[in-house]
Amino acid sequence: MTFPMEREAVMIDMTESPTTRSSPAVTIESLSKLYLTKSGQPVSALSDVSLTVESAQTLAILGPSGCGKSTLLRVLAGLDKAHRGHVRWAEAPAGHADGRLRTATVFQQDSTLPWLTVADNVALGLTRLRLPRKDVRARVEEYTALVGLDAFRSAYPHELSGGMKQRVSIARALAARPALLLMDEPLAALDAQTRIVMQAELTRIWRTISSTVVYVTHDIEEAITLADRVIVMTARPGRIRSDRRVEIARVDAAGEPLSPLQVRADPGFGALALDLWADLAEPDDTQREDA
């Protein structure tokens, strides 16, 4: 499998982890998940899904509601342990000696804890790492600043807007320096304007931290704007329909990141959006063949 070079400019920034680009960060092998309805009927959420996420890659999972994309993310996050199939991580759990969590998650809904300040919310995500107090403070300062909340460290979540609360969640996830950053429709609850601003923010932040990202969304444009690779899933049963690379420049000639609106102006953007639309709309042939 060839690996496109569109993140060339980004790779230059990744002085921290100059690992090989196409090494897998996590491999999912024939993952299946059933839910039981109240009456005991089985509903298939994921059916035999296999997927490899490569290091330093931003992977968007796109699909209608009920296609199992959130279930897939919850399995990766360790929130769903009752499934069939294997999840193989590239790195064995290192006992957190390197000061990183394997995964950290940004949830769709507001997941800030209302009884903790912004700083304490971010610090809470670091408790497993058992860092010295001053390292915790340093990380809290670094990542609240990164998401633009330096002035609000001692504010409580109820004093913040929806977009700012989501920034707190993002800072909390980033501060754990996860090997794999998981985001479950993190911008879905925000208004359209804030969403564009946050998309630009995410692009900027990902350039800085060079983490591997799995990003669940139902928004085609958001997927193309943010991701290197887009996977389309279909519902009932949850399966991977298509797997496409995004070949759109995210930086200009000078290496400066383009805004989400500039990215959308790329001629390749519309074409890819149409392809993804087709993937999403196409009736499920596989299902008919099965029957």
Add this chain to the structure above:
Amino acid sequence: MSTDAHARRTALPPASAPDDDAVYQHALRARRRRTVYRISLGVAVPLALILLWEAAGALGVMDTRFIPRPSTVVAEMADGFVNGTLAAELAEHGAASLLRLAPGFLLGAFAGLVMGLLMGVFDAVKFGFGPVISATFPIPKVAIYPLLIVLFGIGDLSIVLAVAIGVFYMVCVNTMSGVVYSNPVYRDVATAFQIPKRIEYLKIVLPGALPSIMAGIRLGLGVSLIVLVATEFVGAQAGMGYYIWTSWQTLNITAMFSGLVVISLFGVLSTWLLDVIEVRLIPWSRL
């Protein structure tokens, strides 16, 4: 006052001064008018009810031998306080009741909190004790009092335990549902960030259940007063329940009403205390 305290607690950048002073003044006036409206109705309605009572007595609709007019009650109470007899009686019986209420309430609330948290957190405890708790919950706690007398004899211990049992159920059931029904995303955060269990319980589970725990404690307070007075009616030689009951039997109506006033003061003061605690403990739920 609350905005000042608020500003000190947080580092929110100060709000910009209102641009349009006239609009600001108008908003202030509207709020003030509403406050005046609220307070004047809150005073006027009880006053009207007392007047109605007074009128019923004065017009002979009510037999003043049993239900004296409020003016008579207040005048006799004032007498009793001036010559000290009523004050001394109330202090004696009030103290006796308080010495049963406080330990019973604290014991029941603490046990209920621990059991509720255990049931909320551990399925085994919930599955094991849930049916027992649900089956015994609907029993009026006063009805357990004879059993307690059989076990512990007539005396303070039985009353304290009856109060504790009444409080226990309210706090236990509300704490458990506070843990079980708090926003599931809080527990997801704990799992997703592999937060150590001890920190999860202290910093996520307990605060998340606090609003419900406080509701349970409020309900428990109401139950504790009911159980206290009811058990003192029959099982004590001192205390507000005993005092109210003997006042009625000797047709000392003023003393009876004084007892009711003291009991309602217990309720008002402890509710106020809980309000103060709640604002400190769960500032986020009041906004």
